[in-house]
Amino acid sequence: MEAIVKQAQTGILKECCEVVLVLANKKGAKGLETANRMNIATVCIESKGKKRQEFDQEVLDFLRPYHIDYIVLAGFMRIISPIVISEYPNRIINIHPADTNEFKGLGAYEWAFENQLPSTKITVHYVDSGVDTGNIIEQQTVDLQGAVTLEEIEARGLQVEHRFYSEVLKNVFS
Numbered sequence: 001m002e003a004i005v006k007q008a009q010t011g012i013l014k015e016c017c018e019v020v021l022v023l024a025n026k027k028g029a030k031g032l033e034t035a036n037r038m039n040i041a042t043v044c045i046e047s048k049g050k051k052r053q054e055f056d057q058e059v060l061d062f063l064r065p066y067h068i069d070y071i072v073l074a075g076f077m078r079i080i081s082p083i084v085i086s087e088y089p090n091r092i093i094n095i096h097p098a099d100t101n102e103f104k105g106l107g108a109y110e111w112a113f114e115n116q117l118p119s120t121k122i123t124v125h126y127v128d129s130g131v132d133t134g135n136i137i138e139q140q141t142v143d144l145q146g147a148v149t150l151e152e153i154e155a156r157g158l159q160v161e162h163r164f165y166s167e168v169l170k171n172v173f174s
Helices: 002-010 030-037 052-066 082-087 108-114 150-173
Strands: 022-024 042-044 092-096 119-126 136-143
Touching (some): 002 030, 002 150, 030 042, 052 082, 108 119
Parallel strands (some): 022 042
Antiparallel strands (some): 119 136
């Protein structure tokens, strides 16, 4: 999220988008503090104790007045229900630290590490009603050769994620 906001404020996304809001579902989320520091409006709509559709309806009701073009997920770790997806078809974008054809869900870097993969892919995709099953927009290979710890794999992947996500968003938004 921070990398995307930076790119929107002063980098490759400056001419094609504006980050108008950072939304979190947990109080104390690091992204809220970071967004506040970067002068981006924030809101926390707690999801704890709510059914998915109830939470998603609350999010939709909050977002409607903004008339946003896209929802870009960055660290939002909840499955989004069909009521949101139907309101923003092919306008919710997510990043996943693996080839979604090979690995879906949490633990992608751990999967790459445990399977001693020589490379993995970062996937940017549209969100559908499944978990990491939406149409792939673009993928970028991450070289894992020589990485001997999970931390090394994560660092290499995040380095690619922070650059690649904004590049893909620029292509989508332009």
